[in-house]
Amino acid sequence: MERRHSRLTYTLITIVSLLTVAPVVMLVIGSFSKNLRAFGDFTLSKYIAVYTDPMLVETAGNTLVFVLGSAAFATVLALFLAYLNNRTNIPFKFLFKVLSVVPMMIPHVLFAVSWALLLNPSNGILNMWLQQLFGLAKAPFNIYSMPGMIMVEGLLDLPIAYLIISPAMASFDVSLEESSRVFKGGPMRTLFKITLPVLRPAILAAFILCIVRVLASFAVPSVLGMPGRIYVLSTYIYRTVTMSLIADYGKAAAIGMSILVLSITLIYIYRYYTRFSDKYVTISSRGFKPAVVELRKGKIPLFIMLIIISFILIVLPVLVLLYTSFIPYIMVPNGQAFAAMSLANWRTVISDPISIKSLGNSLFLGIVGATVGSFLSILVAYVIVKVKTKASGFLESISFLSFSFPGIVIGIGFMWFFVRTPLYATIWALFFGYIATYLPYGIRPMTSAFVQIHGSLEESSLVCGASFATTMRRVVIPLLVPGIVSGWVLMATMFFRELSLSVVLSRPGTEVLAVQILRFSEDGQWGKLSALGLIMIFFSTLMVVGVNLIGNRFKPGEAKDRKPA
Amino acid sequence: MQITITGLKKHYHSEGKTIRALDGVNLTIEANKIFTLLGPSGCGKTTLLRCIVGLETPDEGEIKIGDTIVWSNEKNIYVPTEKRELGMVFQTYAIWPHMNVFNNVAYPLQNMKMPKDEIAKRVAKTLKFVQLEGFENRPATRLSGGQQQRVALARALVAEPKVILFDEPLSNLDAKLREETRKELRMFLGELGITAVYVTHDRVEALALSDMIGVMRAGNIVELGTPKKIYFDADHQFVADFIGRANLIPAKVTEETSEHSLVTTAIGSVVCQKRSFDPSDELTLCIRPEFLDFKPASDAINRITGVVEQMVFVGEVYESEIRVGTELIFAKLDPQTTLKEGDHVTFSMKPEHCLLVSR
Ligand SMILES: Nc1ncnc2c1ncn2[C@@H]1O[C@H](COP(=O)(O)OP(=O)(O)OP(=O)(O)O)[C@@H](O)[C@H]1O
Ligand SMILES: [Mg+2]
Numbered sequence: 001m002e003r004r005h006s007r008l009t010y011t012l013i014t015i016v017s018l019l020t021v022a023p024v025v026m027l028v029i030g031s032f033s034k035n036l037r038a039f040g041d042f043t044l045s046k047y048i049a050v051y052t053d054p055m056l057v058e059t060a061g062n063t064l065v066f067v068l069g070s071a072a073f074a075t076v077l078a079l080f081l082a083y084l085n086n087r088t089n090i091p092f093k094f095l096f097k098v099l100s101v102v103p104m105m106i107p108h109v110l111f112a113v114s115w116a117l118l119l120n121p122s123n124g125i126l127n128m129w130l131q132q133l134f135g136l137a138k139a140p141f142n143i144y145s146m147p148g149m150i151m152v153e154g155l156l157d158l159p160i161a162y163l164i165i166s167p168a169m170a171s172f173d174v175s176l177e178e179s180s181r182v183f184k185g186g187p188m189r190t191l192f193k194i195t196l197p198v199l200r201p202a203i204l205a206a207f208i209l210c211i212v213r214v215l216a217s218f219a220v221p222s223v224l225g226m227p228g229r230i231y232v233l234s235t236y237i238y239r240t241v242t243m244s245l246i247a248d249y250g251k252a253a254a255i256g257m258s259i260l261v262l263s264i265t266l267i268y269i270y271r272y273y274t275r276f277s278d279k280y281v282t283i284s285s286r287g288f289k290p291a292v293v294e295l296r297k298g299k300i301p302l303f304i305m306l307i308i309i310s311f312i313l314i315v316l317p318v319l320v321l322l323y324t325s326f327i328p329y330i331m332v333p334n335g336q337a338f339a340a341m342s343l344a345n346w347r348t349v350i351s352d353p354i355s356i357k358s359l360g361n362s363l364f365l366g367i368v369g370a371t372v373g374s375f376l377s378i379l380v381a382y383v384i385v386k387v388k389t390k391a392s393g394f395l396e397s398i399s400f401l402s403f404s405f406p407g408i409v410i411g412i413g414f415m416w417f418f419v420r421t422p423l424y425a426t427i428w429a430l431f432f433g434y435i436a437t438y439l440p441y442g443i444r445p446m447t448s449a450f451v452q453i454h455g456s457l458e459e460s461s462l463v464c465g466a467s468f469a470t471t472m473r474r475v476v477i478p479l480l481v482p483g484i485v486s487g488w489v490l491m492a493t494m495f496f497r498e499l500s501l502s503v504v505l506s507r508p509g510t511e512v513l514a515v516q517i518l519r520f521s522e523d524g525q526w527g528k529l530s531a532l533g534l535i536m537i538f539f540s541t542l543m544v545v546g547v548n549l550i551g552n553r554f555k556p557g558e559a560k561d562r563k564p565a
Numbered sequence: 566m567q568i569t570i571t572g573l574k575k576h577y578h579s580e581g582k583t584i585r586a587l588d589g590v591n592l593t594i595e596a597n598k599i600f601t602l603l604g605p606s607g608c609g610k611t612t613l614l615r616c617i618v619g620l621e622t623p624d625e626g627e628i629k630i631g632d633t634i635v636w637s638n639e640k641n642i643y644v645p646t647e648k649r650e651l652g653m654v655f656q657t658y659a660i661w662p663h664m665n666v667f668n669n670v671a672y673p674l675q676n677m678k679m680p681k682d683e684i685a686k687r688v689a690k691t692l693k694f695v696q697l698e699g700f701e702n703r704p705a706t707r708l709s710g711g712q713q714q715r716v717a718l719a720r721a722l723v724a725e726p727k728v729i730l731f732d733e734p735l736s737n738l739d740a741k742l743r744e745e746t747r748k749e750l751r752m753f754l755g756e757l758g759i760t761a762v763y764v765t766h767d768r769v770e771a772l773a774l775s776d777m778i779g780v781m782r783a784g785n786i787v788e789l790g791t792p793k794k795i796y797f798d799a800d801h802q803f804v805a806d807f808i809g810r811a812n813l814i815p816a817k818v819t820e821e822t823s824e825h826s827l828v829t830t831a832i833g834s835v836v837c838q839k840r841s842f843d844p845s846d847e848l849t850l851c852i853r854p855e856f857l858d859f860k861p862a863s864d865a866i867n868r869i870t871g872v873v874e875q876m877v878f879v880g881e882v883y884e885s886e887i888r889v890g891t892e893l894i895f896a897k898l899d900p901q902t903t904l905k906e907g908d909h910v911t912f913s914m915k916p917e918h919c920l921l922v923s924r
Binding site for chain 2: 173175176178179180181182183184185186189193194197198200294
């Protein structure tokens with residue numbers, strides 16, 4: 001048993017290192033190399049070229065504003081929503097659950113596109129409508145701007161910030177606030193002197209995680225930033241490898257290095273804060289849910305605001321895409337528009353060989369990639385939880401390394417790697433790249449599943465004297481299935497809509513959906529884009545629902561007799 | 566300051582049921598006394614206290630602190646918590662984890678916009694009073710239970726409120742520390758001479774600390790009185806039973822003189838202190854174990870004979886059960902006694918210790 005475990009551990013360390021450590025090493029070496037074909041020929045020229053580029057100053061400044069602005073917007077909004085949900089008597093609280101989960105299913109690139117459709121300065125639907133309504137000469141809003149980018153990116157990162165802040169808010173000991181009230185602290189003072197400082201670790205953790213994600217974000221900067229020539233670091237890299245005459249992967253690697261270092265540092269700080277946050281958590285000894293704040297006059301306006309946020313995050317993108325997919329060119333919804341509606345866009349997309357190819361590729365990567373990724377995750381999670389050795393600890397840290405990888409940067413690292421292998425320009429390059437980059441998302445749910453099994457397995461076999469087979473059937477499988485399902489679903493949806501790694505690695509013949517959508521957006525082919533985007537949302541929903549149904553069948557008892565809906 | 570509560574009602578609704586946490590409480594808490602709310606878990610003590618500070622909104626009634634109405638449903642008055650000028654020690658202490666001891670204690674003064682040097686002086690004085698000198702810079706998360714309790718007390722006292730409220734402030738401490746802290750608290754409050762409202766379900770705490778006790782049951786104040794009155798002279802069986810161990814035997818009055826009542830019980834006829842009751846009241850004879858006299862004079866009234874059924878040595882006494890007819894009488898026997906289980910034993914009870922209470 002022992003030996004088998006250690007063989008498994010070392011095999012996994014080898015595999016995971018190839019996936020996560022190798023691209024980093026390649027990125028480092030690549031940044032010092034002359035060019036893709038001359039790997040290892042040491043030169044500092046790339047660093048010098050890139051860090052003396054006068055455009056970098058502006059790009060770095062943009063990045064700073066974009067990153068801090070979006071992260072702050074997302075965190076403040078999440079804080080506000082978490083407060084509303086946990087501490088007030090606002091109605092329809094299930095909306096918060098929806099808000100924190102559903103937006104994760106809408107691909108970022110589509111979300112960004114839907115805002116471009118609404119608020120672009122030349123023919124944004126909302127802009128045109130407002131112009132007509134008020135007789136304005138100019139479009140009132142321009143989404144191709146820093147504020148526009150910050151708003152859209154902030155909304156996209158809202159769910160993740162909410163998922164961190166909300167539990168902290170829920171376990172907050174209300175008597176800390178009550179005592180402030182007794183000691184003459186008014187509501188505002190209590191908020192700023194007590195509530196927010198006590199929640200500070202969770203707020204900071206959310207803020208930092210948002211920063212890391214915005215730093216890695218590519219969809220919003222490319223769809224909304226590039227048309228207005230607002231470059232941030234991720235689009236700067238993209239430009240370096242795609243738009244100049246000769247793609248320079250050395251320069252891209254040199255600039256990617258600083259993003260990677262920053263990301264890893266921030267994730268380290270994030271881990272520090274999340275570890276720290278447990279310290280303040282004090283569960284109220286009064287047996288009931290804390291007294292909620294009665295919203296009196298504010299109830300209706302706040303509720304309306306919540307509805308608007310939900311609408312903006314969930315309904316609006318789909319609605320805009322649906323509308324655009326039926327009209328020949330962008331126009332304000334009116335009688336004329338409805339008269340011009342047709343299935344033309346859908347027909348072109350379905351008969352467009354590249355779109356169909358990209359759908360096929362994405363489906364393959366989503367389904368097969370997630371399956372292989374889940375399998376690897378199960379093994380890694382098993383070793384992390386069950387084998388408590390130094391080696392398994394090492395395995396844990398290398399498999400969570402990619403948590404801090406910005407897709408486009410690690411894509412550059414993979415590029416340096418894959419050009420030396422026959423995998424270059426094949427679908428397998430994407431396949432392994434995806435698994436490497438999103439491995440932590442698969443491992444996390446599995447480890448929690450294994451942690452659960454740990455106790456119950458031993459208890460049930462010891463106490464009940466159940467046979468091994470019975471224990472497997474009654475305890476292990478049912479406990480493992482939810483973890484496998486959520487790991488698989490998470491990986492599959494991420495693979496299916498992957499953009500930032502793919503823009504670097506995808507080549508003719510290995511197009512994927514998100515990249516194809518980006519191409520359509522760059523060419524302004526909004527109708528085709530919308531049709532393809534809706535097809536994308538449809539398949540990704542299908543995968544989530546389908547796998548959850550299959551997962552339910554594996555649960556014994558209660559779930560078995562439930563008919564799939 | 567005196568606190569006057571009239572017709573206070575607070576109902577909770579959960580899972581389709583209505584919980585009458587406060588069911589029309591009328592209560593006057595005298596100024597500058599220690600008043601204790603005593604009652605079993607869930608009887609509404611915390612709810613009443615929270616209504617007084619304003620953390621809970623009652624449904625009906627009126628609360629007056631001193632001459633100010635702080636809550637009245639009819640007159641539509643609500644003075645927010647921070648304007649009620651009270652001090653409070655929370656059950657969990659609610660020490661702010663992100664501040665040090667100084668800032669915790671200084672917080673009420675900072676909210677009063679007091680000058681900095683004045684704050685420092687007052688905090689130092691208060692910390693000295695609760696014997697926490699030199700703890701100013703200690704982070705609040707690094708305090709023992711007893712120290713946290715004293716920080717909470719200092720914070721409640723620092724602004725010199727006219728009324729201070731306590732919600733089971735000792736329940737988080739271990740038995741020994743609880744006893745010490747109780748004594749300290751008694752001393753602190755005695756020195757300050759302010760109105761204190763103290764919530765507890767521990768009868769010893771209530772007896773040891775209070776000038777006045779209000780016993781609560783199911784959202785109502787059942788009885789009000791000094792510790793001695795509540796202990797020796799309760800009107801209700803519930804109160805007599807709750808405040809200390811007692812033998813409770815159903816009784817019926819058969820004869821009354823000017824001073825005494827004669828009752829029949831399962832242990833025979835007993836002469837008791839006279840008390841007037843409603844004729845419809847069902848009565849119980851209440852005798853505390855410490856008042857059973859096991860060396861009765863031959864002409865003593867209320868001489869009763871029984872059989873020792875069980876004796877348990879617990880240190881200072883034998884806790885024993887004596888069978889008299891169908892009743893088992895709980896008694897405390899001298900640890901030096903020569904009695905054994907199965908022995909016949911005779912004891913007497915003075916009429917003034919035989920208390921008639923209504924059921
Ligand atoms: N927020 C609430 N929602 C529903 N029921 C409540 C709430 N707060 C209190 N109650 C109910 O009101 C009653 C009185 O509660 P309260 O907390 O005042 O009791 P207590 O006397 O302080 O008890 P303890 O000694 O256990 O602290 C209880 O039956 C309780 O279940
Ligand atoms: Mg209580």
